[in-house]
Amino acid sequence: MSGSNYQETLEAVFGFDSFRPGQERIIKQVLAGNSALAVFPTGSGKSLCYQLPALMLDGLTIVISPLIALMKDQVDFLLGKGVKVARLDSTLSAAEARQVYSDVRAGSLKLLYVAPERISNERFFAAIEGHVISLMVIDEAHCISEWGHNFRPEYLKLAIAARALKVERVLALTATATPSVVEDIVREFEIQREAYVNTGFHRPNLHLEFSPTPEAERMGALQDRLNAIPVGPTVVYVTLQKTAEEVAAQLVADGFSARAYHAGMKSEQRAEIQDWFMASTEGIVVATIAFGMGIDKSDIRRVFHFNLPKTLENYSQEIGRAGRDGKPSHCEVLGSGEDLVVLENFIFGDTPTEESIRVFASFMLEQEDEFDISLYQLSQLTDIRPLVLSTLLTYLELEGVIEFTAPFYSEYKFKYLEPKSEVLAAFKGEPGEFLKRLLAQANEKKTWSYLNLDTAAKALGADRNRIVKAFNHLEEKGMLEVGVTGLRQGMRMLDRQPEIEVVRNLVEKVERNEAGNLERTRNVVELLNVEGCKTRFLLSYFGEELSEDCGHCGYCETETVVPVGRAAACLSDEERVVVERFEASKPGGVSTAREGARFLCGIASPKTSRSRANRSEFFGRLEKTPFEAVLNSLADTE
Template identity: 55%
Template structure:
């Protein structure tokens, strides 16, 4: 550890020593090199950019998908007197202005944003004028198509970092397999020697697995919670309604339990999180929306009421236990009835080949340069928004399309002074321009709306001048400005000779991703079914070899392998007859995959718009494996 790092560590963070791996990562960054840090959950990844941010001259831009992480880290940094802020959807206009002013005047050391923030042309224009000394990307495994949580927006981050002239990049993750780490380093141009991986295995975590029937699971969980000494506890579930129901049952049994999921209002999520952080025995029943970035060291138990969808998710979720180094129990209650629900999440993401063909037909007929609304295209072509973004990204990576800067199609503003008072502050051509701009706005009850492109055409100027004027008036607090209606620009680089053939190729790629996701769930079952040390098997998945068995997991305790047998009900013999009237009236269900999704209770944009989710046959076969329902649908529609 260099003297610069040691001095800053003591002065700003009150520590005398660093955790394993932190020093080499920081030394790479301070020497001007980009780096990757693969540390287990709770291994101290955040300090790897927080400390260098204080020693580097410009702004450290931290990209994270987790609002909870941003909030917690910024609160902790503020308590240490370190200037850090965030830009996210919870900020009002005044808060956004204040943050951007501090970015521009150089008084901010760290700025936290979500990947989607780069879709905002105003933000991109502002950051392009700022010195970005460090571009830190949390959850960097999302950049890999073969990672467990691929997000198309992440593929663009490396390009953005280069566009802004970021002087160095730090990619951070807790769950990169060797293959995924290779993808991360290639995308961000990180030298292999600058990728620092610490040991994944944590000896204080006791990995237990118990098979349980659905009708006995609540009783089993309640018994475990009562038998074991109380301590801060997370119970992970798959569905939001399960979180609400189970938290209610535990609270009704006298336990301090509360639900947490993405469907709650922001204020309620904040209350639950703050209650849990302060509690010595609180129980949070949560979807995976909870836990990321929550830095509570004394979590004693992590229960999986429903199985995780991959070993990467499992590792992340159990990694929140026992960060204080004391023993913690991570207990998986494995129920066969859960598997179909998890699989259906995966199958619902794969569009029909006809939907992909329709999408490509629209894209390549749109002209050399065009823009589109992802929301509108998703609904029109019956492809979920995230899947649509993935398909568009594939077309970019393969050289068919080039993405431009996204823009807002609609602006709204509310004058904070009378229009005459605003115009009196200007003269000459600028006053004439603003008079004309205000005349282009349409007045609602309290807000004016403006189409920047139409206004620019009417005024004989470029669209950028309209945007700059609105932004400047907003910054000067003459207007309150809001932007909406994101549209994504594209330029066609080449057109396929056979659109259907390209659509088939993309569809096959989506099917391979589907198979990979199903295989990840299979890896979770394989871990439970293993005869030996579960800790060693999990570590091996992330490229680490244990010298000896852990001695305290279910395998080491001699509890034996856990096998999961599905007891699938048969398809009702009269179902085909029941479906006939619906199939005659709904062309939407005319393909095997669409019919299988309907019967398994999996929604799509068009199915939701047709309100078929309320039909009595929707989800009729949700307890059956999707593959079996799909085979039945194929035979039925032949």
């Protein structure tokens, strides 16, 4: 492609007469047929790096993103530009999803946005395989790295899927990547060094302030800041959903225009709050980290951390949502050492017990050479949360014990949108006979019919993929509305290692993961405590060196530090009494010291949720007590 071609597209479609830093370098790599990695700060124009090439390349561009808000905003923007684009996510109706699949088959789409989990879904895979996929875009690419702050096991499968789909090139995007995370990304997607572009993290327009404040005084401090600092759209980040509700309610009572936002709300309510905030010139959103990802609002003037951020990666992303218009913006941390208890307790609580790991390993090693699992059922069996379980399964794959095959749904449910007789009459010859025999396998109810795919495939002597494609075709034609149930992950046993070795390796990995997460949280404390330029310290964490102090952070202006410390890992007399009473009653589903510590600190598990033991008076009684202190106290009594 010539430079004039993409310059013309930049102006004609996107209305820009020049590129932002790094954009043109990435676009040239992609148009030249190379896979690439763009590490750009939040709000610096990563989306143009694939939207523009997608319009110039033949075939389909698939954008993989976990951010539904980003999908919706970008699809709406591109549709407004006359681009044929669609998204597949959980908010679409059955009719809307059918239309998307129809457009994919027709080859009329230029871009398709999907969630990471969908790329290995057998229905989706069957719909897109064989089509020319000129570009696969991996948003939030740091999730592929085990060393990153937000490792997501499904991301590791994207490189495998890209090869299986014969994707011509991959573009990985992220706003936060330490040097070790970059190494993982370029290795997995075979990206050459010249196709890695990092524009740096320094944002001179952001004033970074650090004012650790005792929890009892924090609300007053926040109100003082809101009154003192020029008004503008504001985000206040908190750790817990209940904190978001409480702080927002207090701000409203004090006359501020504030709304709470967190993952516990219904999607419609979250969407309404996002729309309100986007249109507001002085609105305040009090939110957990669920808010902000993919929200493209350029005039956010203030970002407060009411609680300590989880990691420096989180902090960098969250302050990066301020001042995208280049104008001065205020970013201040009010959280203190008191917040470390909750942050660290969540980390400890995610670590499965050795007994749970042993149950998991035993179950896996007893399986046939080809098998499949239900993540939900295995979670109930092992008392390990599904997300953590996915990580353990990925560890087994990385160690060569198992290999993931395609995920699938054990059962299809469908209802006729046209009379069954007309559906059958529409197909002649062998296809018609196959369809007649296939539909005869279904268990027909009043509205919906149900079909077990494996049972049907065996009865018909047919390939399972043919059945999947048949249902896709019938749905595309508007003859059936199809739903799926019973998600199962296919597996293949590669190396049936001794159970004792598998358990030992997994225990080592989860302990290393726990230590890494604790270290990332303690890096936040180090940032607050460092006696030096805060901006310089933050940039060095991401491998970027600033030649001199920034001159505009809180330390550069005052040369003072309010130190942050950790709570002592010991119990008060009152807390010891709670532990003793808990030990005497032992709610159902709690048998080990770690399980007991999770229970007392208010961290639910599949076992306690199933037994409803978390309704006990003891559940969460010590949620503000260091997990280690509770664990050590319970271990002493075992």
